[in-house]
Amino acid sequence: MADQISLLLVVFTVAVALLHLIHRWWNIQRGPKMSNKEVHLPPGSTGWPLIGETFSYYRSMTSNHPRKFIDDREKRYDSDIFISHLFGGRTVVSADPQFNKFVLQNEGRFFQAQYPKALKALIGNYGLLSVHGDLQRKLHGIAVNLLRFERLKVDFMEEIQNLVHSTLDRWADMKEISLQNECHQMVLNLMAKQLLDLSPSKETSDICELFVDYTNAVIAIPIKIPGSTYAKGLKARELLIKKIYEMIKERRNHPEVVHNDLLTKLVEEGLISDEIICDFILFLLFAGHETSSRAMTFAIKFLTYCPKALKQMKEEHDAILKSKGGHKKLDWDDYKSMAFTQCVINETLRLGNFGPGVFREAEEDTKVKDCLIPKGWVVFAFLTATHLHEKFHNEALTFNPWRWQLDKDIPDDSLFSPFGGGARLCPGSHLAKLELSLFLHIFITRFSWEARADDRTSYFPLPYLTKGFPISLHGRVENE
């Protein structure tokens, strides 16, 4: 009898839970009731209970046709703004450039950045993408100031060239390298030096190892079970934050030791608490190395398969080197003279899509175009979709740097926004372009190379080359 009652209780509980789930799903599908007939919820479907349409999005982003998710729905709903259910929440997905621009421009007014919870746990309470309002403006200002032109011209210009040369000296002794891994390591060293005054050493390599676990988690499926990539990343975050705390303490206890880094400046200024400093620095380390290092690898890959562009790059950079005589260090004017390189960089950013899109939550019921975005809904402004649309860029999936020389392709910030826009416009955009230009200059003038494997691009969760782009290197000989 007791067994039967237990069984009945289990069946009853499961039935109630199922009904609850179905009810929630139905409510999500239906959306809120509208009173105003002029504006309406975008069309769409939230897909399966719990997983929504995340799997379709994943399939599309790991395929050769990353716009497929959008194209299928555009055909089905006759709209490039539609409802979906991604990464655990109902979402309005937009591939409409004007809509996306409006969303970016209205950060803090109608919308605010809202990233999935699992990501926020890694970024911390004070990583820039987690904070809003006055604190976001303050921290954004500090980042902009750190990366302003005057600092790039003096500190970064020198530092980047030294680091790239010493890294390439090491590569020259290796038969084959995974360009993706090597670029990751090189840019991480650069950021570690600028932010924490860490030079390659035992301590730096410990931090780098933790950092690898940390970044792997940011781009992994967020399952928090012991041993999972995500759980390891959370642990790595804890240890990294502890290390930054120790460095803050060391800066205070030993002011006589000179460090030319951001951490010291933040500690001396005393404008933000230690807790904020730690999250802020960790976020900069992440944002500053993940994207730029990927862009370097992709640029070399695109050039490898476009001999005409590579030839033009060699001509541009050989001429700059020649004009310097025996003096190899470039200055700001040399950087500014790299006209074709800037086209290659724009095209790499367009095709590479290193910041695929941004997440924003509606602060209130908001009308954009004819659509109503109800308060609390998350918008995914899918920037990749615009970058890869035939309507805006001819032969959109082809690497064609010359398109940026034509008037009609002069960057329009609604059609080309690799660095986002509005109040959260990437403060590292100029640094990223400088790093890329100097890296390309040094790499192309020192080496010729061959790809060792047929590599494929996956865009999920961030773009990467599935085999890490292995290449063999040879020192350049005259006229090569």
Ligand code: HEM
């Ligand atoms: C190719 C390189 C890069 C790309 C494609 C890129 C892309 C982006 C995008 C799309 C955003 C906007 C996110 C949003 O609005 O939600 C962003 C924000 C940000 N980026 Fe970058 N980024 C790059 C390099 C860098 C570098 C080198 C740094 C710093 C050293 C950096 C630091 C930041 C920071 C701190 C933010 C947050 C700004 C805020 O929320 O106020 N990024 N980046």
